[in-house]
Amino acid sequence: LAKTTLYENVTELLRMQQIYEAGIKEVRTKLEILDAEFKVKHDHNPIHHIESRLKSPESILKKAISKDIPVTERSLEENIHDIAGIRVICNYVDDVYKVAQLLTNQDDIQLIEMKDYIQNPKESGYMSLHLVLEVPIFLSEGPKPIHVEVQLRTIAMDFWASLEHKLKYKTDNNVSDDVKKELQECAKSIAEIDLKMQNIHNRLNKERV
Numbered sequence: 001l002a003k004t005t006l007y008e009n010v011t012e013l014l015r016m017q018q019i020y021e022a023g024i025k026e027v028r029t030k031l032e033i034l035d036a037e038f039k040v041k042h043d044h045n046p047i048h049h050i051e052s053r054l055k056s057p058e059s060i061l062k063k064a065i066s067k068d069i070p071v072t073e074r075s076l077e078e079n080i081h082d083i084a085g086i087r088v089i090c091n092y093v094d095d096v097y098k099v100a101q102l103l104t105n106q107d108d109i110q111l112i113e114m115k116d117y118i119q120n121p122k123e124s125g126y127m128s129l130h131l132v133l134e135v136p137i138f139l140s141e142g143p144k145p146i147h148v149e150v151q152l153r154t155i156a157m158d159f160w161a162s163l164e165h166k167l168k169y170k171t172d173n174n175v176s177d178d179v180k181k182e183l184q185e186c187a188k189s190i191a192e193i194d195l196k197m198q199n200i201h202n203r204l205n206k207e208r209v
């Protein structure tokens with residue numbers, strides 16, 4: 001019996017992985033199409049690059065336990081929004097909001113949640129625009145709506161977040177108060193640079209017209 005249950009769980013998990021992988025492909029393609037169209041229309045690529053990852057079964061389980069979420073397919077799907085995760089690295093701050101708007105305006109996409117850590121950065125200094133989208137995946141038995149988390153940020157915000165993540169990881173999250181403060185200051189400088197780069201981009205664009 002135990003063997004049967006284990007087999008069923010593994011099969012279920014593989015099915016879930018395949019569905020969420022499809023969700024990543026679906027949203028990635030939408031983003032690539034938007035970027036290409038933007039380039040033709042406005043001679044500018046809003047997206048610098050896209051990264052994506054499927055949350056590992058271990059990470060899903062760890063998150064479920066830490067948040068007291070029952071480990072059933074339905075409950076995991078309802079409560080863990082980042083099984084399918086996409087990170088969109090944009091060139092400028094305006095691009096972040098433009099891409100988010102164009103994506104969420106599409107008929108088959110529903111915006112479930114939006115957290116704007118650019119307008120309201122986290123205490124750490126972290127900046128990004130987080131969206132949870134509901135996207136239909138067309139399976140043989142019909143469409144299945146799933147959640148995909150999209151994190152949008154600029155190259156500068158990504159530079160900060162990647163290094164800060166590695167620094168925290170190295171020290172098991174035990175970062176001293178003065179290092180925390182320095183990281184917050186770096187985040188502020190980065191936000192200022194982003195603004196300056198945006199202004200230069202806008203100015204040059206106007207001059208070209």
Ligand code: 0O2
Pocket residue numbers: 082085115122124125126130160161162164165
């Ligand atoms: P990973 O490996 O990136 O997936 P939840 O998403 O449910 O855990 P919450 O508070 O609703 O919790 O999520 P939040 O804070 O909106 O987004 C969480 C994700 O944002 C994190 O995912 C990170 O990717 C990123 N993030 C949030 N805060 C910080 C920060 O201070 N520094 C950095 N570098 N990244 C941050 P995970 O699941 O932690 O990890």
